[in-house]
Amino acid sequence: MKTILFITNRPPFPNTDGRRNILLQYIKQIKEIHPESQIINLTFKDKHEVVNKIPKEIHKVHMLEKPGFVEKILNILKNSVIRRKWPIQTSVFYSKKTHRTVESYIQSYKPDIVIYDMVRVAEYTVDANHVNVLNYDDLLSVRYQRQLKWLQYIPSMFGGFEKNIPPFLRKILNSRLLKYAIIQNESVLLKKYEIQVSSRFNHLLFTSPLEAQRFKEQTGHNSCIGIPMIFEKTETQKPRVFDENKMVFVGRMDIPHNVSAMLFFCKEMWLDLKKSLPALKLYIIGKSPSNEIRLLAERYPDIIITGEVADVRQEISDSALMIAPLVYGTGIKTKIIEAMAEGIPVATNSIGSEGINITHKVNIVSTDDNEEIKAEIIKLIQDKEYNASIARNAKQFIEDEFNQQRMNDRMKKILV
Template identity: 25%
Template sequence: MAEDTCLAGKLYRADGVKEFAMNILFLAHRIPYPPDKGDKIRAYNEIKYFAAHHTVDVCCLLDDPADEKYIEPLSKMCRRLEVVKINAVLKKALSLSSLLNPKVSCTEIYFYDTRLQKAVNRLIAENTYDLIFIYCSSMDKYVRRVKNVPAVIDFVDIDSDKWMQYAKHAPFPKNIVFKIEGQKLARLEHAIAERVKASFLVTEKEVEFFGGNQTVHSVPNGIDTVFFDPAKTPADPKLQSERYVEFTGAMDYFPNEDGVVFFCEEILPHIHKTDPDLKFYIVGRNPTDKVKALASDHVVVTGGVTDIRPYIKYAQLAVTPLRMARGIQNKILEAAAMGQAVVTTSQAHEGLAFEPGRDIIVEDDPKRFAQAVVGLLNNPEKRSEIASSALKMLKKHYSWEANLSVMDSIIRSSFSK
């Protein structure tokens, strides 16, 4: 047992690793509740974990009026909560001014608000924090000049590379704007990584892609297998009577929009040649006009739903035909937890511990993707084998408690460096 010593009133082991309950200031770019989409799911679980082991104050922005009702339940998870509401339309317009400034990104302008800055300054003045936890690069500006409190950042994904991917698929002149945004964010991300004690990404591949810094670590996402349990999912006779494959996700998110359009236009026609009655369910809130236009006799666009689990449970299988993706796709973890086989692309599969052909089917070519779907539809035994194997891998690699305890240990160790 390492001998303990006391430094500045805090407990250290002889190896320099702190072992104490920290006071944490957690900064999030959006209200991390409910855990119903990628960035919210990870932030929610981090706050939940830290609140169980430490003391957490949360500062965040709210850019969707529909999320106002979630302020109260989030406030019960932390000691103090500061939420600043912003006008998304106005912010998007203001963020265009970044085109005239070679040093500031559109993302930084969108997520910066002087009212939240004042709230952050006040909390830092009134409290003694052991750690500032920055969730996403857009929140760094609020604490960039704070020198007396150590900070770490969870980049989650490499946002700069996302914008570069968008640029490849966007028409002129959007592709130029997206490329410039990607370049600005890349400079910002590396500057932050050099300044903070530790940085986190979702996958080891992203850490390798980011490169150049030994303080960048991978901490995978997890999945709540108690909630995502088909046995505990409410029955839905209507869905049970349907024959469909499903896709879940926030449908105002460009990669999701692109993915379902790609599926409907280039994959589904091949499937319908041999399985003309199969339906495709697009499940997720805020569908764009482009997504709504996909609705037909064989394509169902649900919009927001109160519970996505029945839509996953009663599907024949799940599809994630994403051509742009970073990090770990929560929709794949959710489908696996619900006992579904998944057909996906190499982009969406990247970073997952699932073995292609054993735990998941991976195809990029539209025709081969369609053949994989039809093959599984016609082979329930194979479908069940893949789903069962994926569930085993899920339970082994994607526990929030286990993964976030690793993050906690890395943070503690970083204090001694």
């Protein structure tokens, strides 16, 4: 029986956002490939987060303590500022006491495989006889570098991660004068660190096969594997009925790349679209909407901020299309392939469709030209045959490219 330790920077459940969904998928894949395996989750959690309804695939969950205020500051000063050894992401997650706790669990469980979720927990590696896997998710250094072009649409650099940073330090780090320098510096530190820590791990995991291949070429690491979300073909498909005046955007709405996408779209495109389509409404769906997002409903007509919904799939099922005007980001965007899998047309750009082998105007709309994307949105609303064609082709594409067997074959490379 294999024992697998999964060390995550937050619980991989419940399935309330794309990040948790992909982590839980990996866990379910492992159980499908090795049904007898025992999966132990060591996880950090937010101070007031309640952890319950543990998925049946997880045998046991142990909570890890984040470093205290003083240790965070010392880590940042020593390892991020003076020694320039760790990115801030890592400094605010590392605790010597917690490292000893992780070591004790590894000694107790004697796992065959330990999977570390994201570079911010990479310092918790332990010298023992097991296979080490680092799940990069995507390359944060590239994401930060891309942010620099769009600072005007980024009210906070850190989004949901911000609560891990001491309050007084947040104000300093988010000041307009320092923002560019901090993001640039963090990108440099992350790039160096991403490459440096790769040698400690037997396998490197990414959500994007394209990003995995690029990193393999960059580092020479012999096992870089991309495993995106899985979508299986549904046997019965009801005829699609949608509200031609409903357009949606989906994502956790305190995450910088989602916030900036909506600020950009509303400023640059929304009013023009309303002139052509007066009845059109934009639903921004996702938990924890920031103040900037809430203000959009006051500043612009027919924008509905739903906050967290019980069933995202149900909420978007009757929409004419989903937009994803992401101004920066990296890796495969789960929200896009989820919508395509549901047979909902997607209008996005090269950042949104990165890593997906799409065909513009066949199974998706993907263009960096603002005028073209506005024209395509209008066409998807007004031309039902075009809408149906994009939807049908999108669903078929995802079923062909993101099926269970293909992704399980990739996961087996890690589990050997």
